[in-house]
Amino acid sequence: MRALEDATLEIEGALETRGDRTRLLTTLEDDIDDSVKPIILGKMGQIRSEIRDLKSYYDLESITVSSRRHISTKLAILAIDLTECLSQYLRSYGEVPEAERATLDERVSRLEALVNEASKLIVSNRRG
Structure with a gap:
């Protein structure tokens, strides 16, 4: 549902x-x-x-979901997905040209770092 x-x-x-x-x-x-x-x-x-x-x-209760936990889980999954975007893991989509590997990896790593930074903010920030 x-x-x-x-x-x-x-x-x-x-x-x-x-x-x-x-x-x-x-x-x-x-x-x-x-x-x-x-x-x-x-x-x-x-x-x-x-x-x-x-x-x-059916007298069902709404569940209360922690925003912190929900967002943290989403960000953790995104970090894993981004790791799989590194050139070494993209072989099933075709080999990433050697000249592009470092650039791609650097850019994907920056995205992953941003996701991890956001995750740390969520985990360390508790209200109440």
């Missing part, structure tokens, strides 16, 4: 961008007719309403 709830929010966000760039590496093509978007948004609302009804019917 949480995955379904997350997906509805992501879909709504994709429909509401109306061509605005919110990402750097993904551009969503605005190829859904404007007349259909409100209908889809309505369906997403119905889905969330059904989730709400199930929650109420």
Whole structure:
């Protein structure tokens, strides 16, 4: 149910961008007719309403998730993903040319360092 709830929010966000760039590496093509978007948004609302009804019917409690833990986990996964972007691990996508390896590795390492710095800030910052 949480995955379904997350997906509805992501879909709504994709429909509401109306061509605005919110990402750097993904551009969503605005190829859904404007007349259909409100209908889809309505369906997403119905889905969330059904989730709400199930929650109420089965007397389900909302879980409280630590923002710190959630963000820290996401950043840890991203750091692992970035490690796999180093030239030595990209062989399945084709060999990275020798002249580009050092540059790629340096740039990916900078990104990984930034992710790790953000992670350290999250882990060390506790409210209360």
